[in-house]
Amino acid sequence: MKIIVAKDAGYCFGVRDAVNLAYDTAKEHGEVYMLGDIVHNENVVNDLEKVGAKVVENIDDVPIDKPLLLRAHGSKRSVWESAEKKGMNLVDATCPLVHEIHREVKKLSEEGRKIFVIGDHGHDEVVAIADQVPNSIVLSTVDEARSLKKIKKAGIVSQSTQTIENVQEIINILMEKVFDLRFVNTICYPTKRNQQQIKQLAKESDVMIIIGSFTSANSKRLTSLSETLNKNTYQVTDSKDIDSSWFNDCETVGISAGASTPDYLIKEVKDKIMSF
Numbered sequence: 001m002k003i004i005v006a007k008d009a010g011y012c013f014g015v016r017d018a019v020n021l022a023y024d025t026a027k028e029h030g031e032v033y034m035l036g037d038i039v040h041n042e043n044v045v046n047d048l049e050k051v052g053a054k055v056v057e058n059i060d061d062v063p064i065d066k067p068l069l070l071r072a073h074g075s076k077r078s079v080w081e082s083a084e085k086k087g088m089n090l091v092d093a094t095c096p097l098v099h100e101i102h103r104e105v106k107k108l109s110e111e112g113r114k115i116f117v118i119g120d121h122g123h124d125e126v127v128a129i130a131d132q133v134p135n136s137i138v139l140s141t142v143d144e145a146r147s148l149k150k151i152k153k154a155g156i157v158s159q160s161t162q163t164i165e166n167v168q169e170i171i172n173i174l175m176e177k178v179f180d181l182r183f184v185n186t187i188c189y190p191t192k193r194n195q196q197q198i199k200q201l202a203k204e205s206d207v208m209i210i211i212g213s214f215t216s217a218n219s220k221r222l223t224s225l226s227e228t229l230n231k232n233t234y235q236v237t238d239s240k241d242i243d244s245s246w247f248n249d250c251e252t253v254g255i256s257a258g259a260s261t262p263d264y265l266i267k268e269v270k271d272k273i274m275s276f
């Protein structure tokens with residue numbers, strides 16, 4: 001059986017840098033605090049907890065003498081403001097590509113445009129993008145776009161991990177509703193590259209395995225993308241979820257993973273499949 005792991009499967013550079021920064025900061029200060037999980041992956045969060053990287057719900061739960069790490073997918077303005085007001089030691093692990101989305105959305109708003117953010121409702125990155133400008137609207141489906149009234153001037157950005165197909169479908173609807181429309185394509189290049197590799201691999205493989213937490217919208221989206229091209233697609237969180245019966249009569253297995261999946265989980269899954 002041939003096993004092909006997508007070249008850029010797993011951690012994107014933004015998540016990798018943020019996780020490394022969390023380890024380094026915990027080592028230096030004994031503890032570091034984060035408002036919510038650093039990535040949507042239970043294994044990573046548990047590993048970090050063991051070295052002193054702790055998750056809290058509220059900024060007031062962070063001891064004043066300990067650093068607060070701002071996660072890769074960006075934070076609301078109120079978090080920055082409260083932390084600065086309290087004089088906290090802020091460690092900014094926001095991905096530079098997320099900072100860029102924040103800059104773009106502000107520029108579109110300054111042009112007098114109504115802002116639409118294409119992304120998942122309630123996702124941390126989307127919440128933070130929408131928070132950068134007043135009265136922004138989050139759209140996650142074409143039905144939501146269809147329900148909008150006519151608008152004179154609007155600007156659109158997207159969550160960094162959206163599929164281009166979903167974004168295009170929503171923009172097609174908005175083009176009928178908005179007179180002056182400007183779209184800045186903020187799907188990040190690691191996401192585009194990952195999706196491209198999955199499309200290729202799904203066509204070449206008998207079975208596709210996508211590794212990622214079921215709490216990760218990004219991983220679930222990659223699984224859906226693979227399913228459209230290969231019905232033998234399975235999402236797993238780690239090697240324990242692998243079922244040997246999936247590989248009966250299988251010659252080629254393709255493996256990819258969400259941006260929040262660490263390298264060691266990919267290796268464990270590959271090793272388990274190789275053992276069959």
Ligand code: SF4
Nearest residue numbers: 012014095097160188
């Ligand atoms: S998915 Fe893209 S934007 Fe998000 S952290 Fe990774 S590289 Fe940055």
